[in-house]
Amino acid sequence: MRQGHCIMPKRLQSRHNHGCFRMDRAVKHYIIASKLGQDDSLQCIKDLHKAGFASKDDFAAALRGHQAAIDASKSPQREAADE
Numbered sequence: 001m002r003q004g005h006c007i008m009p010k011r012l013q014s015r016h017n018h019g020c021f022r023m024d025r026a027v028k029h030y031i032i033a034s035k036l037g038q039d040d041s042l043q044c045i046k047d048l049h050k051a052g053f054a055s056k057d058d059f060a061a062a063l064r065g066h067q068a069a070i071d072a073s074k075s076p077q078r079e080a081a082d083e
Contacts, residue, residue, distance in 0.1 A: 023053065026044070026048065026053070027045065027048060027053060027054045027058055029041075030042075030044045030045040030048065030054075030062065031045060031058060031061060031062045031065070034062035034063075034065055034066045034069075035061075035062065035065030035066065035068070035069060036069055037066060037069035037070055037073065038066075039066075041062075042062055042063065042066045045058065045059055045062045046059060
């Protein structure tokens, strides 16, 4: 994982930010934030998985939860409002 990867200039969700400082809790907080649809947290959990800090199951749960959050934000009513 790159140093400073999670410290970004834009404002992020508190769960995402909390995970940047304590490696022992980072995986849990990134999974939670990913399940809320936070793209940067999904990238961080992917990086942690590659570095060996998160299991394949952790990454899979984050990915499934992220996709569910993205799918939940799409609805016929929302798409009609965008038109």
